[in-house]
Structure formats: structure tokens, C-alpha cells
Amino acid sequence: MQKCYGHPTNFITLQNYDNNLKITISKNSEKFIDFVHNLGMEVNHKDKTVNNIYTGTTILTLRTTCFKVDFDKNLARITALK
Numbered sequence: 274m275q276k277c278y279g280h281p282t283n284f285i286t287l288q289n290y291d292n293n294l295k296i297t298i299s300k301n302s303e304k305f306i307d308f309v310h311n312l313g314m315e316v317n318h319k320d321k322t323v324n325n326i327y328t329g330t331t332i333l334t335l336r337t338t339c340f341k342v343d344f345d346k347n348l349a350r351i352t353a354l355k
Contacts, residue, residue: 277339279354283312289349294342297349305351309335312353 285308287301298305310316313336320329339354 277354279339281341281352282355283308284350284352287349287351289344289347292344292349294349306333308351309338312336312338 285304287297287304290296290300306314315334317332317334318329320327322328341352341354343350343352
């Protein structure tokens with residue numbers, strides 16, 4: 274990891290779970306995915322059926338972005354830096 278510098282742009286506020294970013298994002302995954310999608314996430318989906326067997330693959334690619342995370346007693350504020 275490298276230190277990032279930039280100006281705050283968009284932010285999202287999520288319910289905080291024990292100041293643990295991984296758990297906080299996991300419990301608020303749908304809201305977080307919508308947030309990063311608006312920042313420039315690319316979605317590629319491929320599916321195929323062979324001999325009545327369906328397989329599908331979805332690839333999510335996020336632009337390189339730095340985030341600043343501030344934890345409060347009940348909330349976590351995640352800010353994208355540009």
C-alpha cells in the first residue's frame with residue numbers, strides 16, 4: 274500500500290460495525306457497490322450453456338481510486354479522493 278493524496282469528492286456513510294472496515298462494507302455491500310459503481314466501475318458478464326449446464330462469470334473492475342475512511346461511534350464515512 275502507498276499513501277494517497279487528493280481532494281475529497283464523493284462520499285458514502287455506512288453503519289459502523291466495530292470500526293472494522295471489512296465487516297462494515299460486507300454488512301452494507303449493496304450500498305457500497307452502488308457507490309463504487311458511480312465512481313467508474315466496469316461490469317463484464319458472460320454466460321453460456323453447454324449440454325444443458327449453465328455457467329456464468331461476472332467481472333467487476335474498479336478504476337484505481339484512493340479512499341479515506343473515518344469511523345464515528347455509529348457511522349463510517351468513506352470518501353473517494355481525486
